[in-house]
Amino acid sequence: xxxxxxxxxxxxxxxxxxxxxxxxxxxxxxxxxxxxxxxxxxxxxxxxxxxxxxxxxxxxxxxxxxxxxxxxxxxxxxxxxxxxxxxxxxxxxxxxxxxxxxxxxxxxxxxxxxxxxxxxxxxxxxxxxxxxxxxxxxxxxxxxxxxxxxxxxxxxxxxxxxxxxxxxxxxxxxxxxxxxxxxxxxxxxxxxxxxxxxxxxxxx
Numbered sequence: 001x002x003x004x005x006x007x008x009x010x011x012x013x014x015x016x017x018x019x020x021x022x023x024x025x026x027x028x029x030x031x032x033x034x035x036x037x038x039x040x041x042x043x044x045x046x047x048x049x050x051x052x053x054x055x056x057x058x059x060x061x062x063x064x065x066x067x068x069x070x071x072x073x074x075x076x077x078x079x080x081x082x083x084x085x086x087x088x089x090x091x092x093x094x095x096x097x098x099x100x101x102x103x104x105x106x107x108x109x110x111x112x113x114x115x116x117x118x119x120x121x122x123x124x125x126x127x128x129x130x131x132x133x134x135x136x137x138x139x140x141x142x143x144x145x146x147x148x149x150x151x152x153x154x155x156x157x158x159x160x161x162x163x164x165x166x167x168x169x170x171x172x173x174x175x176x177x178x179x180x181x182x183x184x185x186x187x188x189x190x191x192x193x194x195x196x197x198x199x200x201x202x203x204x
Contacts, residue, residue, distance in 0.1 A: 064095055065093045065094060065095050065099075065121075065122065066093065066094060066095070066096065066171055067091050067092065067093045067118055067121070067171075068091070068092050068093075068167050068171065069089060069090070069091055069114065069117075070090050070091070070092055070164045070167060070188045070189065070192060071088070071089065071090035071188050071189055072087065072088075072089045072090075072110065072113070072114075073087070073088055074086070074087055074088075075087070075088050075106070086106055086107060086108055086113075087106065087107055087108070087109060087110050087112075087113040088104070088105070088106045088113060089104070089105050089106075089107075089110070089113040089114045089116075089117040090102070090103070090104050090117060090188065090189045090192070091103050091104075091105070091114060091117035091118050091120075091121050092121065092164065092167050092168055092171055092192055093118055093121035093122055093125070093171065094125075094168075094170075094171025094172050094173070095171075095173070096170070096171060096172070096173040097173050098127055098128045098129075098130050098172060098173055099125050099126070099127055099128070099172070100125065100126060100128065100168055100171050100172035100196065100199070101121040101122060101123070101124045101125035101126060101196070102121055102124065102168070102189070102192045102193050102196055103116075103117045103118060103119065103120030103121030103122070103123070103124060104117055104120055104189065105117030105118070105119070105120055126196060126199060126200050128172050128173075128174070128199045128202065129202045129203065129204035130173065130174065131153075133155065133175075133176060134173060134174060134175040134176065135153045135154075135155065135174060135175065135176040135177055136151060136153050136174065136177055136199075136202055137153070137202060137203065137204060138153070138202070138203070139151065139152045139153070140198045140199075140201050140202055141182075141198060142194050142195075142197040142198035142201060143194060143197075144190055144193045144194035144197050145185075145187070145190045145193075145194075146183055146185045146187070146190060147181070147183050147185040147187060147190035147191045147193070147194040148181070148182040148183040148194060149165055149179060149180070149181055149182070149183075149191065149194040149195050149198055150179070150180045150182060150198075151177060151178070151179050151195070151198050151199070152177070152178045152179075152180075153176060153177060153178075154176055154177060154178040155176050156176060157176055157178065158175060158176060159174065159175065159176075159177055159179075160177070160178040160179065161177070161178070161179035162179075162181070163181060163188060163191045164188040164189070164191045164192040164195075165179045165181065165191055165192065165194075165195040166179070167192065168192050168195040168196060168199075169195070172199065179195065
């Protein structure tokens with residue numbers, strides 16, 4: 001009987017694990033980052049990162065009218081429980097092409113008051129009879145409350161006016177005109193409305 005030669009036992013040799021596999025295994029064992037609501041925070045799932053802070057303002061179309069605030073004040077009314085405060089705003093709006101208007105608005109905050117005043121100015125907008133040189137055809141004057149204003153065409157002199165009357169003339173698109181306040185009224189709203197009344201009396 002011939003004995004078969006015995007082969008020595010082989011020792012298992014450890015195969016080296018690639019470094020990339022080790023990194024992947026370690027990353028799989030880590031808990032996935034989550035946001036406040038418990039959702040996984042991935043690049044594709046992040047919400048609001050790509051939006052601009054002024055998204056609503058960018059989407060809203062630009063208005064064709066320019067506006068200027070001439071008065072913004074806090075007012076109060078007395079009720080049974082005390083005083084309640086609100087805001088009053090006066091705004092002049094125009095397209096610098098012959099249309100201009102004055103509006104007044106009140107609200108619990110400044111944004112609401114300004115929005116109401118702008119809408120009121122657009123409702124009360126008038127069309128001004130302008131000449132080819134963007135002036136007025138003749139002299140005109142008007143009185144509103146305690147404010148009295150006189151307008152006179154002045155070629156090649158630009159706008160010579162003060163107070164809120166200048167704002168009305170600029171937003172109406174008038175370039176060569178002289179305005180004079182004949183009253184001592186410091187009320188900007190009354191001065192602006194007197195200028196608007198004077199512009200409505202122009203005849204082309």
